[in-house]
Amino acid sequence: MRLVEAPDQTRRSVDEKNLHHVWSRVEGVIGWLCTTNHKEISLRYIITAFGFFCAAGVLALLMRLQLSVPNNRLIGPDLYNQLFTVHGSTMMFLFAVPVMEGVGLYLVPLMIGTRNVAFPRLNALGYYVYLAGGLVLYGGLFCNIGPDTGWFSYVPLAGPDFSPGKRVDFWAQMITFTEISALIAGIEIIVTVFKQRAPGMSIDRIPIYVWAVLITAFMVIFAMPAVMLVSTMLAMDRMSHVATHFFNVAEGGDALLYQHLFWFFGHPEVYIIFIPATGFVSTIIGTFSRRPLVGHSALVLSLIATAFIGFGLWVHHMFATPVPILGRSFFTGASMLIAIPSGVQIFCWIATLWTGKPVWKSPLLFVLGFFAIFVLGGLTGVMLASVPLDLQVHDTFFVVAHFHYVLIGGAVFPLFGAFHYWFPKWTGRMLDEGIAKLTFWLMFIGFNLTFFPMHQLGLEGMPRRVYTYHANLGWNGLNMAASIGAGVMGIAVLCFLYNVLKSRRSGVIAGNNPWQAPTLEWATTSPPQPYNFLYQPTVNSMHPLWFDRPNQPFVVGLKTDRREVLTTTLLHAVPEHIHELPEDSCWPILLTVVISGTLLGVIFNPWPFVIGMIPMYIVLFAWFWRDIDLKHLGRAK
Amino acid sequence: MMRCISPFLLAALLVSGCASNHSAVAPASREAHAISSLWWQFFWVLGIIYILVVATVLICRFKSRRDRANINLPQPADSIPGESKTHRVIAILTGVSVVILLGLLVDDLFASRVLAPKNDPGALNLTVTGHQWWWEIEYGDQDPSKVFQTANEIHIPVGRTISFTLRSPDVIHSLWVPSLHGKKDLVPGHPATLVLRAEKPGIYWGQCAEFCGAQHANMGLLIKAESASDFAVWEDAARKSAVAPMTDQQKHGQQIFLNSTCVMCHAVSGTIAGSHNGPELTHLASRQTIAAGTLPNTRENLALWIQEPQLVKPGARMPGTGLQPNDLADLLDYLQTLK
Numbered sequence: 001m002r003l004v005e006a007p008d009q010t011r012r013s014v015d016e017k018n019l020h021h022v023w024s025r026v027e028g029v030i031g032w033l034c035t036t037n038h039k040e041i042s043l044r045y046i047i048t049a050f051g052f053f054c055a056a057g058v059l060a061l062l063m064r065l066q067l068s069v070p071n072n073r074l075i076g077p078d079l080y081n082q083l084f085t086v087h088g089s090t091m092m093f094l095f096a097v098p099v100m101e102g103v104g105l106y107l108v109p110l111m112i113g114t115r116n117v118a119f120p121r122l123n124a125l126g127y128y129v130y131l132a133g134g135l136v137l138y139g140g141l142f143c144n145i146g147p148d149t150g151w152f153s154y155v156p157l158a159g160p161d162f163s164p165g166k167r168v169d170f171w172a173q174m175i176t177f178t179e180i181s182a183l184i185a186g187i188e189i190i191v192t193v194f195k196q197r198a199p200g201m202s203i204d205r206i207p208i209y210v211w212a213v214l215i216t217a218f219m220v221i222f223a224m225p226a227v228m229l230v231s232t233m234l235a236m237d238r239m240s241h242v243a244t245h246f247f248n249v250a251e252g253g254d255a256l257l258y259q260h261l262f263w264f265f266g267h268p269e270v271y272i273i274f275i276p277a278t279g280f281v282s283t284i285i286g287t288f289s290r291r292p293l294v295g296h297s298a299l300v301l302s303l304i305a306t307a308f309i310g311f312g313l314w315v316h317h318m319f320a321t322p323v324p325i326l327g328r329s330f331f332t333g334a335s336m337l338i339a340i341p342s343g344v345q346i347f348c349w350i351a352t353l354w355t356g357k358p359v360w361k362s363p364l365l366f367v368l369g370f371f372a373i374f375v376l377g378g379l380t381g382v383m384l385a386s387v388p389l390d391l392q393v394h395d396t397f398f399v400v401a402h403f404h405y406v407l408i409g410g411a412v413f414p415l416f417g418a419f420h421y422w423f424p425k426w427t428g429r430m431l432d433e434g435i436a437k438l439t440f441w442l443m444f445i446g447f448n449l450t451f452f453p454m455h456q457l458g459l460e461g462m463p464r465r466v467y468t469y470h471a472n473l474g475w476n477g478l479n480m481a482a483s484i485g486a487g488v489m490g491i492a493v494l495c496f497l498y499n500v501l502k503s504r505r506s507g508v509i510a511g512n513n514p515w516q517a518p519t520l521e522w523a524t525t526s527p528p529q530p531y532n533f534l535y536q537p538t539v540n541s542m543h544p545l546w547f548d549r550p551n552q553p554f555v556v557g558l559k560t561d562r563r564e565v566l567t568t569t570l571l572h573a574v575p576e577h578i579h580e581l582p583e584d585s586c587w588p589i590l591l592t593v594v595i596s597g598t599l600l601g602v603i604f605n606p607w608p609f610v611i612g613m614i615p616m617y618i619v620l621f622a623w624f625w626r627d628i629d630l631k632h633l634g635r636a637k
Numbered sequence: 638m639m640r641c642i643s644p645f646l647l648a649a650l651l652v653s654g655c656a657s658n659h660s661a662v663a664p665a666s667r668e669a670h671a672i673s674s675l676w677w678q679f680f681w682v683l684g685i686i687y688i689l690v691v692a693t694v695l696i697c698r699f700k701s702r703r704d705r706a707n708i709n710l711p712q713p714a715d716s717i718p719g720e721s722k723t724h725r726v727i728a729i730l731t732g733v734s735v736v737i738l739l740g741l742l743v744d745d746l747f748a749s750r751v752l753a754p755k756n757d758p759g760a761l762n763l764t765v766t767g768h769q770w771w772w773e774i775e776y777g778d779q780d781p782s783k784v785f786q787t788a789n790e791i792h793i794p795v796g797r798t799i800s801f802t803l804r805s806p807d808v809i810h811s812l813w814v815p816s817l818h819g820k821k822d823l824v825p826g827h828p829a830t831l832v833l834r835a836e837k838p839g840i841y842w843g844q845c846a847e848f849c850g851a852q853h854a855n856m857g858l859l860i861k862a863e864s865a866s867d868f869a870v871w872e873d874a875a876r877k878s879a880v881a882p883m884t885d886q887q888k889h890g891q892q893i894f895l896n897s898t899c900v901m902c903h904a905v906s907g908t909i910a911g912s913h914n915g916p917e918l919t920h921l922a923s924r925q926t927i928a929a930g931t932l933p934n935t936r937e938n939l940a941l942w943i944q945e946p947q948l949v950k951p952g953a954r955m956p957g958t959g960l961q962p963n964d965l966a967d968l969l970d971y972l973q974t975l976k
């Protein structure tokens with residue numbers, strides 16, 4: 001292994017042919033199911049998550065239809081409660097987190113200049129387990145046994161006494177599925193970023209988006225176990241064969257314990273969704289302002305500060321419960337403190353736009369929408385940090401407005417910006433700019449029409465999670481406005497889908513780097529080859545495509561007859577050794593089948609847990625047995 | 638553009654909402670006043686910040702209106718002139734943000750002091766128990782014979798401290814009457830206290846604010862704040878047992894009540910009906926609503942509620958009775974005497 005400036009043409013075409021043979025997958029359905037290419041898996045993550053986004057959007061439209069007029073009898077309480085539970089659970093567990101992970105798993109290896117993620121088979125397992133979890137939840141909903149106790153499933157309401165049947169068990173098990181998947185993605189990203197960066201990409205040259213994804217991955221690893229723990233405790237309380245009493249007040253259990261554990265996950269969750277989105281915002285602003293970001297270090301440190309403080313303010317979701325006053329004041333202080341790193345980021349972004357020469361393409365337009373919406377959501381967040389104000393608006397439509405401003409403004413607008421920004425890299429074609437602008441305006445207007453009136457509804461006393469309301473309370477007009485706005489947002493999403501389908505076939509060919517962007521993912525073809533880079537690049541700055549010498553050396557000498565990647569040191573990214581990645585494999589999907597069967601069975605009876613262990617060990621044995629893989633089953637001909 | 642004016646739009650809407658009896662910004666108690674004035678302070682400070690941020694972004698937008706592919710290769714940050722000045726501006730703005738947040742924090746702590754429970758020996762002690770999906774209210778007294786219960790409608794005297802003890806035997810509920818106070822959760826196993834002092838007479842609407850199951854939406858209550866003398870009159874009446882039925886129809890109605898499943902859950906003092914699984918009915922006819930704020934208390938609604946409760950409030954614990962029309966009429970005659 002050595003570094004050279006540019007291999008000659010004959011050598012290039014030989015290497016290209018060999019790499020293509022080694023890295024591309026076996027044709028056909030089996031090859032499709034067994035692939036471990038991070039780009040294919042990530043696109044599946046993104047498409048699946050977007051599918052769940054649309055499904056949960058349809059549920060939201062049904063809710064808005066029900067609430068558009070008072071005393072509506074269209075949807076009864078039983079169905080309505082399932083709708084908002086599945087809507088919330090989907091958006092949090094099946095859309096927001098997986099889509100951010102999907103985009104991250106696609107871009108991180110490209111941005112740091114490597115060929116695949118560190119554990120390709122584990123990555124495939126993560127996707128399939130996530131898909132299974134989503135299908136479990138929607139299977140329940142379609143059989144009218146969808147969960148109906150809210151995405152938070154507070155006890156005692158979600159306990160065995162007040163929610164008999166299997167509805168809540170489906171919810172609790174969906175959590176287990178999705179959190180296994182989230183933890184896998186977190187580990188995947190940390191190891192890949194730590195060990196596989198291109199030579200020269202020392203820790204101070206890591207692109208800001210990679211930082212955002214890395215910090216999120218750490219948050220996932222610390223936050224997700226809390227929710228897996230609490231949902232499993234809930235499932236054990238509910239299971240008649242086990243019947244623990246963690247939350248059974250009559251047996252010395254505690255209802256508030258549940259809330260503490262849930263929100264210890266639940267608040268960081270918001271930042272797990274938001275921090276990758278700040279990575280999109282930083283990347284898009286940097287590229288289109290035509291300058292390096294103002295205050296790169298301040299931005300990275302703000303993200304790290306947000307990640308730390310994000311774990312210290314969960315009690316602000318519980319201000320109305322009987323928690324001690326002094327404790328509440330502490331959490332007020334912490335909740336206000338987190339506004340400071342967010343403020344620093346906003347200042348840095350605006351300064352970049354102000355001092356740069358911005359080019360107003362559609363991705364940047366979505367970032368403008370992000371400013372207008374997210375900042376308002378952040379400021380109402382400061383209001384919610386105050387105990388007295390929170391006591392009034394907590395659990396009302398004001399909070400519904402607040403967190404949709406934060407999550408749609410802070411994550412979905414940047415995500416749509418990111419879709420428009422990276423679509424050329426993913427497909428090789430540009431999205432239509434005119435339809436993109438139409439999508440933006442419909443979404444922006446629809447969003448504000450839907451959620452702005454909800455602030456007022458909350459102040460006027462309309463609680464959340466009500467399936468109907470009286471006509472004489474003065475809430476009719478604002479609810480109708482919100483319902484119309486929701487329809488407009490639905491049209492915006494259809495516009496986007498149309499643009500994707502149309503541009504995928506007939507969009508303008510993008511070329512390697514249509515935006516003249518600085519990071520390594522733009523150094524390769526669009527879409528990238530299965531091996532990402534013909535020769536792994538090296539870097540000499542944070543913006544290699546802007547500032548590196550044209551004759552920046554490449555890594556050569558990795559074997560082209562097997563899947564080799566270069567590992568480098570943690571701090572300085574000095575080449576360390578060569579690591580061989582596994583072939584495509586059928587074990588991830590088989591293990592998913594076993595895990596899914598086990599987890600589904602456990603909803604009804606504890607025995608599948610024991611029985612499921614047997615096939616699980618068999619599959620794991622095969623997984624770790626070096627020579628049982630596709631290379632030996634199919635490819636080696 | 639639209640986003641800039643909307644805070645003012647909000648302000649205009651809020652002013653128009655001030656006549657409401659269920660609004661956080663139409664306060665009628667010491668506590669709700671403290672919160673409402675805190676709200677307006679936060680509103681103006683944060684509203685101005687919002688306008689400044691969005692205006693700056695819009696200036697960036699119109700300062701440079703390029704959207705054609707006039708893309709140049711950028712300069713490294715350390716060679717951009719004025720970069721250190723930009724850093725200084727960001728540092729100053731961050732400092733200003735810290736100061737503003739500290740100011741808001743102090744403001745918040747002063748408002749919290751007003752809300753902190755104080756020991757007032759003259760306080761009226763009420764216990765509110767949340768049930769799926771109605772409110773049970775007990776007026777406490779030193780003298781056990783003076784303790785009495787009611788449901789879904791609370792009378793309180795203006796100008797006197799009221800101390801609510803909040804309990805729940807089933808799931809978590811939350812008591813929220815926006816014009817009188819913020820909400821407080823009723824968590825099983827964690828009794829809580831809510832203290833308020835109404836300042837303006839009136840009838841205030843509230844409802845459960847923590848999702849509590851199928852009929853969370855129809856778990857309302859009214860708080861009637863009245864002068865001390867009016868309250869004393871009401872309190873005396875509320876302590877009395879139910880009046881005995883007078884006419885034959887009423888007497889027959891009472892027999893239907895006492896011989897049917899009604900008595901499994903409901904109590905009427907002065908009769909053998911003494912169960913507290915459902916709302917106390919001793920003074921049912923004096924209340925404004927039935928089924929926890931779901932329907933106005935009229936004869937037709939009462940008939941509908943008794944015959945078809947699952948139509949009115951699907952999932953409610955009350956079963957339909959299937960009474961014959963003349964029996965129902967007599968029962969209604971009786972219930973309407975329970976003033």
